[in-house]
Amino acid sequence: MSGNNQLGVLKALDVAKTQLYHFTAIIIAGMGFFTDAYDLFSIALVTKLLGRIYYHKAGAEKPGTLPPEVAAAVNGVALCGTLMGQLFFGWLGDKLGRKKVYGITLIMMVVCSVASGLSFGNNSKGVMTTLCFFRFWLGVGIGGDYPLSATIMSEYANKKTRGGFIAAVFAMQGFGILAGGIVALVLSSIFDYQFPSPIYSVDPYASTVPQADYLWRIILMIGALPAAMTYYWRMKMPETARYTALVSRNIKLAAQDMSKVLQVDLKADEEISENKVTDPKLNYGLFSKEFLKRHGLPLLGTTSTWFLLDIAFYSQNLFEKDIFSAIGWIPKAATMNAIHEVYKIARAQTLISLFSTIPGYWFTVLFIDIMGRFAIQIMGFFFMTVFMFALALPYDHWIKPDNRIGFVIIFSLTFFFANFGPNVTTFVVPAEIFPARLRSTCHGISAAAGKAGAIVGAFGFLYAAQSKDKNKTDAGYPPGIGVKNSLIMLGVINFVGMLMTFLVPESKGKSLEELSGENVNDETASSKASLSRRN
Numbered sequence: 001m002s003g004n005n006q007l008g009v010l011k012a013l014d015v016a017k018t019q020l021y022h023f024t025a026i027i028i029a030g031m032g033f034f035t036d037a038y039d040l041f042s043i044a045l046v047t048k049l050l051g052r053i054y055y056h057k058a059g060a061e062k063p064g065t066l067p068p069e070v071a072a073a074v075n076g077v078a079l080c081g082t083l084m085g086q087l088f089f090g091w092l093g094d095k096l097g098r099k100k101v102y103g104i105t106l107i108m109m110v111v112c113s114v115a116s117g118l119s120f121g122n123n124s125k126g127v128m129t130t131l132c133f134f135r136f137w138l139g140v141g142i143g144g145d146y147p148l149s150a151t152i153m154s155e156y157a158n159k160k161t162r163g164g165f166i167a168a169v170f171a172m173q174g175f176g177i178l179a180g181g182i183v184a185l186v187l188s189s190i191f192d193y194q195f196p197s198p199i200y201s202v203d204p205y206a207s208t209v210p211q212a213d214y215l216w217r218i219i220l221m222i223g224a225l226p227a228a229m230t231y232y233w234r235m236k237m238p239e240t241a242r243y244t245a246l247v248s249r250n251i252k253l254a255a256q257d258m259s260k261v262l263q264v265d266l267k268a269d270e271e272i273s274e275n276k277v278t279d280p281k282l283n284y285g286l287f288s289k290e291f292l293k294r295h296g297l298p299l300l301g302t303t304s305t306w307f308l309l310d311i312a313f314y315s316q317n318l319f320e321k322d323i324f325s326a327i328g329w330i331p332k333a334a335t336m337n338a339i340h341e342v343y344k345i346a347r348a349q350t351l352i353s354l355f356s357t358i359p360g361y362w363f364t365v366l367f368i369d370i371m372g373r374f375a376i377q378i379m380g381f382f383f384m385t386v387f388m389f390a391l392a393l394p395y396d397h398w399i400k401p402d403n404r405i406g407f408v409i410i411f412s413l414t415f416f417f418a419n420f421g422p423n424v425t426t427f428v429v430p431a432e433i434f435p436a437r438l439r440s441t442c443h444g445i446s447a448a449a450g451k452a453g454a455i456v457g458a459f460g461f462l463y464a465a466q467s468k469d470k471n472k473t474d475a476g477y478p479p480g481i482g483v484k485n486s487l488i489m490l491g492v493i494n495f496v497g498m499l500m501t502f503l504v505p506e507s508k509g510k511s512l513e514e515l516s517g518e519n520v521n522d523e524t525a526s527s528k529a530s531l532s533r534r535n
Contacts, residue, residue, distance in 0.1 A: 014159045029149040030172030035227040037176030046216035052338045054124035076458035077132045078139035083451035085143020090444015108141025117221030147444040150431035155240035163368040171361035181350030188343040208338040246436040301503030306426040306450035308497035315457035356412035360419025372508040380421010381498035387414045388491030395484040432507040435516040
């Protein structure tokens with residue numbers, strides 16, 4: 001769609017200068033993702049502590065650990081809820097409007113974060129069951145935040161800096177992961193000072209003090225705070241002009257809403273006839289022949305790349321503690337007490353976040369509107385593939401004590417290029433290339449495909465990484481065979497993700513209406529509505 005045919009209110013938004021409210025919107029929407037990341041990844045900090053508290057056997061040579069099926073459930077149940085939330089709230093955001101359902105997701109995150117820390121039961125099975133129940137509904141709230149936040153930010157932003165704004169919302173995840181690590185570091189230090197206990201090998205019975213049961217609960221409940229603090233501001237945000245104008249068909253209200261928060265020249269008296277808004281050529285449904293003709297391949301591209309990316313990304317995040325243990329970066333559990341083990345795991349996650357994950361996110365924010373989405377995504381998948389194979393093929397070399405630092409550096413680079421790459425771009429593009437009345441739904445579908453990949457990573461690679469070479473283990477070597485095979489598989493997955501990226505259109509510098517083919521002022525635009533491809 002040409003700029004001359006675009007509604008004045010939407011054209012004004014596309015060319016509006018960057019203003020204070022754009023940054024306010026980034027904080028309001030981004031704080032949801034801060035909470036998302038904190039809640040999803042903080043569980044990895046406390047799973048070993050849960051094993052020590054609830055699954056320790058008296059007289060055992062090693063501290064208790066969660067059984068594989070319980071560990072998979074605790075790690076993966078929130079991802080299942082997230083998938084459901086992305087589909088349901090994505091659809092609801094197109095039916096009722098972005099704002100009307102935006103607060104519901106935040107309330108769910110606050111309530112379920114607190115409830116997760118209050119998980120109750122008379123035995124280990126009861127506590128794990130209630131924990132999984134609350135984390136499932138926590139995931140539903142987290143899932144709803146994906147399509148709503150992405151869509152809101154894309155519809156507020158101007159076309160020149162839109163990619164950076166959407167990426168900045170998602171980049172708040174990095175700070176959420178970092179905050180989880182810092183909170184665990186601080187609390188474990190306090191608990192270790194207040195309730196000192198010997199290492200496990202010295203006194204198995206005293207290495208896990210009763211107060212340790214409060215530690216994991218407090219870590220999980222703190223995730224409610226950032227979401228609660230932004231609820232009021234989220235409720236004050238007006239509905240986006242694009243939803244009001246293109247879906248609700250109220251141009252004057254769209255102009256009035258935007259004039260309240262942005263200093264732009266809006267034509268409030270602009271009118272549009274209903275017969276053009278409801279032009280059957282532009283009113284196709286989801287998965288109709290016309291939709292598949294216009295958007296089928298791009299939707300396949302956004303869903304497949306997000307699915308493949310999340311298999312690798314969540315496998316790395318949820319089980320990085322196992323990889324660091326395997327190479328000896330985190331000492332053996334028997335050489336620590338329970339609280340100190342939490343400290344060691346949190347320290348590893350914090351260092352990775354600070355020097356790898358967060359820089360990767362913000363490199364994308366800075367360069368996405370310069371390099372474009374396609375180039376960044378291809379580059380990210382390429383280097384993730386290279387580094388995965390660089391770790392996997394000479395794995396026996398890396399597990400030697402003198403080479404562990406090199407392993408950690410290369411492993412960190414995979415995080416950097418995941419975030420300066422497809423982990424951000426797969427979030428950005430679905431919020432740009434689909435029509436306004438289907439935008440939230442299609443983003444939810446793409447995101448849900450990603451969470452399906454995360455579930456594959458959480459459940460499947462848990463077992464793959466736990467396979468062991470008995471001879472090496474008995475000889476005193478770490479259990480490396482499972483980790484090596486997992487890294488090889490992740491390298492292959494990243495390579496396939498790179499290939500599927502060629503189905504995804506470039507959206508840099510184009511208006512949302514140009515990308516989606518929407519044109520409410522010109523009935524002839526339906527013949528020009530195929531997606532713009534890369535320049």
